Amino acid sequence: MAFQGDVSEHVRAMEVGLGSEGSVVEVRRGGIVPGCDGIVLPGGESTTIARHLARTGVGDEVAAAAMAGVPIMATCAGLIVISKEIVEETRFLPLGLLDVRVTRNAFGSQRESFEADLEVAGFDSPYRGVFIRAPAIVGWGAGVEPLAMIEEVAVAARQENLLGLAFHPELTADLRFHEVFLEMI
């Protein structure tokens, strides 16, 4: 999804992960998503991205693809957009795909943005998470596996073909989450 946010960073990271085994297309209008084998929702401003998804109809295409089992990696604003419920949010409706409750800007404003070494289920060494005005997963359904926690909230979670991350794997050179995603395809 190339509507808004750190799109080029995601494209670059995914191209490194893919090597010669696939290509990345930038989606800013309808009709492209149905031909894709995987979907990435980048970080950016969730209100802005949600507005573009609704206006162009691409949001419905993403939802249909998710139901059909197409893998989705959603980071930061993307996580908010694919969630089932956003705490105290009336400005827009999320797509309702990942069975989680998220809080926007859960850790505070940009002054409180942080980097932290996370213990991630399935990784044999810590993963440096970059959290920028990040959301947090404060509740999740039985089909959701939390992959990383900060105190009592989850910051990474997986539900079958859906991978939701509160941080930005595209801003670091550590591509382990990209590898997890590519293996889902």
Place this chain on the structure above:
Amino acid sequence: MQLEELRFGTELLKRGFAKMQKGGVIMDVTTPEQAVIAEDAGAVAVMALQAVPADIRKMGGVARMADPKIIMEIIDAVTIPVMAKVRIGHFAEAQILEAIGVDMIDESEVLTPADEFHVDKSKFTVPFVCGARNLGEALRRIKEGAAMVRTKGEAGTGDVREAVRHMRLIGGSIRSLKGMADEELSKVARDIEADFELVLECRDMQRLPVVNFAAGGIATPADASLMMQMGADGVFVGSGIFKSQRPEIMASAIVEAVNNYDDPEKLLEASIGLGEPMKGIDAGTLGEGETLQTRGW
């Protein structure tokens, strides 16, 4: 994972915040009501101000940081990031904005400069954006710790020509570095008074090492598209929205234009039925003492 193991205010976090604004429109607002209009229109962030640049021009006098009360009210009114301006070199105003908890500080030539030195931005946890007219100025600001750069343009005029000129100058200078040997770069660095390592980075990446927005005189969807097609990562719109006849409609139209900047059909759609844009001033008619872009160095 415990909260005390967190690292705040790193370069990665500051530049990363700016990257999240890419492809977006940042709008100047002076009241919580305007901030809500901007958010509803799809702005990625708002810039909280006492008065928009067109009014600052008219009012004259000393232009300072906005009243903290207004900034706090705007922060409470929206969930998107809130930025605010400080005078060039006025690090105490910047400390106050950081204490308020704004998401980004604009060290801006639109306000009356307080010092001949710019703020040492590396000392702050909150990221800064700064204006620049050319590559040397942009790299000096980045060296001081700016996490984002914007063209200065000529704020408050509604005339896009100076923003275009600054974007061309920066882009052209970066393109001219292509293929240069390191020793040639060190002469360029001396000539434009910029850090050698940053010049090297520009040559290799063929772009600025931080996010680069267009600002200063953008007043219509077509202006926004023009700047995006020239390589801007996004746009700031100052007086162009709330000095137009129908701010809600103009705000959405500019957001549409940035999203579809390379699609003339969609641009046409976005440009129809907007009412009058801001009246503006031909930037070419401004006398020497009337330009804002010459503030800062």
